[in-house]
Amino acid sequence: MGLIQAERIMREDPAHARLPHDADYAHGAAFIDGRFCSVDTAAIPITDVGFLHADAAYDVVSASAGQLFRLPEHLARFEQSCAAFRLRNPYNERQTIAVLSRLVQLAGTREAYVWWCVTRGAMPDSGSERGNPSAYRNCFYAFVIPYLYIADDDTRNRGLDLRVSEQHIRIPEQAVDPTAKNFHWMDMKLSLFEARDRGADFSVLLDARGNLTECPGANLFLVRQGQLYTPDSGCLAGITRATVLELAAARGLPAHLTRLPASALREADEAFLTSTAGGIMPVNSVDGRQLGSGGPGPLTTQLHNDYWEKRWAGWHGTPVDYSAAQTTHTDLLIEARHHP
Structure with a gap:
């Protein structure tokens, strides 16, 4: 028995082919603290201590044949990671799924690498407050690119x-x-x-x-x-x-x-x-x-x-609904709502 040539199948089989998408999202789609954009133009504030101090939690889920694999487990682990670092996801689970699904739709990727994080946010105005977790506004960032193999x-x-x-x-x-x-x-x-x-x-x-x-x-x-x-x-x-x-x-x-x-x-x-x-x-x-x-x-x-x-075959898969992929750009702002 030989290895299934997964990379070739995902590249050549029509069931795995990338769907039509806006040229802006040729390299992938991103979500930057409330707005969708192309992955090429995505940026975070330079004062975010996620960048300055590696102060963040993140997770990655993959899609294959248009299905996100073990999404509930990834979401649960992400919330546990946030709790361990005293971070708070500004989106609830339903909103987080909506953002990630929308990114996959925009990129048209049936084979997708889906990354998201919560950072501490910008440094408080008062340096004396930097040790106070509640003094920060935690920020949510995400991106989707075509599936990334670290071993082809x-x-x-x-x-x-x-x-x-x-x-x-x-x-x-x-x-x-x-x-x-x-x-x-x-x-x-x-x-x-x-x-x-x-x-x-x-x-x-x-x-x-x-x-x-x-x-x-x-x-x-x-x-x-x-x-x-x-x-x-x-x-x-x-x-x-x-x-x-x-x-x-x-x-x-x-x-x-x-x-x-x-x-x-x-x-x-x-x-x-x-x-x-x-x-x-x-x-x-x-x-x-x-x-x-x-x-x-x-x-x-x-x-x-x-x-x-x-x-x-669909094991542990969450299907992505690609029918919303052509929604106009006027609906792309999502308001952050902290958990009650």
Whole structure:
């Protein structure tokens, strides 16, 4: 059994084709604190401390074949992230869904990468109030672009080459909660640069005790003797990660959330990464050591194909209504209403 060539199917199959859209939205659509615009003209105020201090929570959901995947779970995680950082989404759930759906409509994207965040907002007029969460007006921003693959068909067919970072560790949980999706990416970015400098595709970060955590923007799984293992701490509670656990249960595959040393990954039979921007991504090697016979292993291939087949069949999907895509631009201002 080979991997489903998901990228090619999404690019060539008419069921996945992009719909007609205004030329302004050729590269995508954005929503900037109350107004829709093209992604090319979107901008945030330079004094927003989301920009100045990475003070924000965000989330990403994907659409395929015109269906948003596990949207309720993404929305719930987003609200949990906001609560963890004492942020408040100025839109309720219904309004948030309306904004995200409208962006997908405007861009005409059946295959879409849908990103949104709440930032702290501009610095208060009085510097003495910067430690008071209620002194800020939290702001909502979002954008939609055509689906973004962080591992294309060719890369998934051969499998990713990973490097366990030697220069960087994951930000400790006591500093920034990794289960709340946040802008604190410098540890992950620097480890990714390190991996690329060493000829690898992707990095893996350890915690201060030498246990596996996650990869830049992706959760990590390994397979040993027909069983799945994934780190239980130091990582995002990924929606694709949860999906893999559900798929594994359906196949009767034992799965373990546990502490894992780096050696467990290097000695695995198979490994793969999971992310909204890529789905299930097979691993070929770790620190120059090939896993198994190299490339996608049999269990990885099964789970990868299950993931796309079930998604395209409507599993956990929220269909986008594209019939409103031609609405005139006079209705594009949405008033922010805080939760009662």
